[in-house]
Amino acid sequence: MDVVPQNIADKPFPGEVHPTAGGGILVTKLDEVINWARSNSLWPLVFGTSCCAIEMMSTAAAKYDWSRFGFEVARATPRQADVIIIAGTIVNKMAPVLKRLYDQMADPKYVIAMGACATSGGPFFYNTYSVVKGADHVIPVDVYVAGCPPRPEALLHALIALQKKIRGGVS
Amino acid sequence: MNKEELKLRLEEQLPPASFEDGAEWTTAIVDPAGWEGFARHLRSDAGLEFDYLFCVTAVDWRTYMTMVYHLTSTIHRHIMVVKVKLDRDRPEIPTVSHIWRTAEFHEREAFDLFGVVFSEHPDLRRLFMTDEWKGWPLRKDYEDPVNMIKL
Amino acid sequence: MIQEVGTTEQGELVINLGPQHPSTHGVLHLVITLSGETIKKVEPHLGYIHRSIEKMCESLSYRQFIYVTSRMDYLSSHINNHGCALCVEKGMQIEVPARAKVIRVLMDELTRLASHQLWWGAMAMDVGALTPFFHAFREREAINDIMEETCGARLTMNYMVPGGVMADLHPDFPKKVKEFIRFFRTKIDEYDELVTGNVIFKSRMEGIGYLSAESAVSFGCTGPTARGSGVSCDIRKLYPYEVYGQLQFEEVTATGGDCFARYMVRMQEMRQSLSIIEQLIDNIPEGEFQAKTKAVLKLPKGEFYSRVETARGEFGVYIISEGGTTPYRIKFRSPGFSNLSALDHMARGYKIGDLVAIMGTLDLVIPDIDR
Numbered sequence: 001m002d003v004v005p006q007n008i009a010d011k012p013f014p015g016e017v018h019p020t021a022g023g024g025i026l027v028t029k030l031d032e033v034i035n036w037a038r039s040n041s042l043w044p045l046v047f048g049t050s051c052c053a054i055e056m057m058s059t060a061a062a063k064y065d066w067s068r069f070g071f072e073v074a075r076a077t078p079r080q081a082d083v084i085i086i087a088g089t090i091v092n093k094m095a096p097v098l099k100r101l102y103d104q105m106a107d108p109k110y111v112i113a114m115g116a117c118a119t120s121g122g123p124f125f126y127n128t129y130s131v132v133k134g135a136d137h138v139i140p141v142d143v144y145v146a147g148c149p150p151r152p153e154a155l156l157h158a159l160i161a162l163q164k165k166i167r168g169g170v171s
Numbered sequence: 172m173n174k175e176e177l178k179l180r181l182e183e184q185l186p187p188a189s190f191e192d193g194a195e196w197t198t199a200i201v202d203p204a205g206w207e208g209f210a211r212h213l214r215s216d217a218g219l220e221f222d223y224l225f226c227v228t229a230v231d232w233r234t235y236m237t238m239v240y241h242l243t244s245t246i247h248r249h250i251m252v253v254k255v256k257l258d259r260d261r262p263e264i265p266t267v268s269h270i271w272r273t274a275e276f277h278e279r280e281a282f283d284l285f286g287v288v289f290s291e292h293p294d295l296r297r298l299f300m301t302d303e304w305k306g307w308p309l310r311k312d313y314e315d316p317v318n319m320i321k322l
Numbered sequence: 323m324i325q326e327v328g329t330t331e332q333g334e335l336v337i338n339l340g341p342q343h344p345s346t347h348g349v350l351h352l353v354i355t356l357s358g359e360t361i362k363k364v365e366p367h368l369g370y371i372h373r374s375i376e377k378m379c380e381s382l383s384y385r386q387f388i389y390v391t392s393r394m395d396y397l398s399s400h401i402n403n404h405g406c407a408l409c410v411e412k413g414m415q416i417e418v419p420a421r422a423k424v425i426r427v428l429m430d431e432l433t434r435l436a437s438h439q440l441w442w443g444a445m446a447m448d449v450g451a452l453t454p455f456f457h458a459f460r461e462r463e464a465i466n467d468i469m470e471e472t473c474g475a476r477l478t479m480n481y482m483v484p485g486g487v488m489a490d491l492h493p494d495f496p497k498k499v500k501e502f503i504r505f506f507r508t509k510i511d512e513y514d515e516l517v518t519g520n521v522i523f524k525s526r527m528e529g530i531g532y533l534s535a536e537s538a539v540s541f542g543c544t545g546p547t548a549r550g551s552g553v554s555c556d557i558r559k560l561y562p563y564e565v566y567g568q569l570q571f572e573e574v575t576a577t578g579g580d581c582f583a584r585y586m587v588r589m590q591e592m593r594q595s596l597s598i599i600e601q602l603i604d605n606i607p608e609g610e611f612q613a614k615t616k617a618v619l620k621l622p623k624g625e626f627y628s629r630v631e632t633a634r635g636e637f638g639v640y641i642i643s644e645g646g647t648t649p650y651r652i653k654f655r656s657p658g659f660s661n662l663s664a665l666d667h668m669a670r671g672y673k674i675g676d677l678v679a680i681m682g683t684l685d686l687v688i689p690d691i692d693r
Binding site for chain 3: 193195223228241271273275276284297300301309
Binding site for chain 3: 048050053101127129130131
């Protein structure tokens with residue numbers, strides 16, 4: 001289940017702090033510090049196509065707040081967003097729009113496929129002529145979340161898994 | 172007016188081609204050529220006044236097609252169904268979007284999914300599928316090798 | 323006809339709103355023709371969430387297709403399922419036990435409340451006020467918790483079956499619902515204090531997006547959109563189903579026809595829903611929660627139409643059956659489809675900010691329109 005080595009991802013701050021007079025000295029690798037900073041401040045793009053969007057909004061609301069983990073600012077424009085949470089079914093007409101949004105995002109960018117529809121087509125897999133059977137036919141996905149719709153806690157688990165993945169330097 | 176009274180009134184005023192028995196509401200079957208005049212009559216006659224078209228359906232019966240219109244009146248509160256039988260190879264029917272404006276979108280949907288052509292529609296083009304889509308998806312003989320629809 | 327984005331010969335600007343936009347409530351693509359900042363024409367482009375549900379249902383059995391409709395208008399998922407179950411019961415002449423009828427109506431009204439709460443939060447957010455969004459979701463979570471104990475899910479509760487409901491109510495259900503009613507009555511007054519009387523909110527909503535009664539009927543609008551223009555079209559009153567005929571509640575209409583009238587209709591509907599729940603919660607009859615039906619359902623040859631009142635308007639299910647285990651053709655008459663066709667008519671002559679307010683009061687859920 002865990003794709004990153006435990007020692008890097010679970011420490012609250014990467015590196016060793018040596019207390020000296022007047023503060024301290026931090027010995028670490030630059031990559032680890034940058035990854036740590038990136039993972040704690042991912043800004044999601046407002047992108048919800050169908051029912052999973054409501055659970056995404058519930059995760060953003062007060063009870064299952066995602067801004068505790070750094071996802072405070074949900075940007076409407078892809079130029080300022082870091083992570084795109086594909087909440088909902090992707091159909092043939094929407095796929096070029098999704099690709100264009102992904103291309104417009106600046107690196108480093110991450111993708112979470114939320115819900116059964118974005119993972120594999122979901123309940124609309126059989127006998128439909130217009131559904132893309134999984135968002136990973138269009139853009140590369142980092143984390144998949146199962147559920148129809150997934151509970152807000154499941155989405156939070158996915159967000160934390162993404163953070164661990166970034167901190168571990170795998171993504 | 173209830174089912175029987177509606178049937179009698181229509182028979183004496185503007186007879187449609189036939190009536191269907193055994194349905195929940197008065198069901199009239201009309202030819203495509205006479206549909207526009209019949210619709211106008213249903214809308215404007217003082218005792219009928221069907222001003223609310225609430226459902227437009229296209230059905231593919233493999234050898235022919237039907238358009239089904241569900242109508243009701245907000246004044247008299249009676250309900251009626253009109254069916255128009257269309258030829259499957261060239262399904263054409265006059266539009267009623269100048270009588271009930273809700274038909275503009277509904278007829279575009281029927282065109283998009285079944286290929287029914289509505290003459291004199293103000294803006295007949297595809298609604299749900301992309302403009303370049305080939306084929307009429309909801310027809311019974313729609314083949315789609317990519318998505319493997321097996322019904 | 324088909325406007326390309328850019329500038330027309332008359333110097334008007336053609337822009338896109340959506341499909342990815344915070345205020346389009348889903349994926350609605352509007353191509354707007356503007357002269358300065360005044361709207362000349364709005365053209366909706368649909369199909370960005372067209373999941374071919376009607377075709378798919380032709381291969382699903384009569385027990386299976388009900389749950390796909392949860393995903394259509396997901397904010398009134400119980401009510402959609404209810405409409406489908408009613409249609410199948412009509413076809414097979416199944417008699418639903420009294421306990422199941424009352425449970426269904428209770429779930430419907432709770433869903434209507436949850437849907438209007440979310441509408442209120444999203445509407446205020448569109449107009450610019452961010453705080454009500456969090457208030458609305460806090461109350462919605464209370465309803466979601468009640469639903470989850472009984473139905474097992476928070477959003478797409480697959481609970482209605484032809485013949486009744488899938489499982490009996492949780493024993494804590496009446497207690498929790500009564501607590502919720504007490505809690506929510508104070509909150510509705512808080513909503514009025516927070517948003518309804520606000521000067522800025524009123525100036526953004528009054529006089530905007532006028533829809534006359536004849537236009538509403540001609541465009542086929544139903545639900546609070548039409549009731550805000552004075553058209554009386556509540557299916558619960560006109561063609562009562564389940565136990566609505568025996569309940570005391572009012573159909574809320576307003577005569578303004580503008581955004582504020584539609585807003586007030588929905589706020590009053592929330593209060594009416596609370597009173598319906600209060601009338602029923604102490605009088606749930608004992609008995610079966612599901613009628614005995616065969617395992618494999620087969621509708622007789624013919625056609626059947628049933629209608630229910632969702633939070634957005636009239637939802638109709640039209641099944642044409644050839645006698646088999648799967649329907650020959652299903653048509654879902656969705657309320658948002660007709661409500662959206664009136665958007666062009668309502669928005670001409672106003673500004674873009676007003677367009678957002680109008681779309682908010684129409685309460686569109688795009689998967690319901692695109693099916």
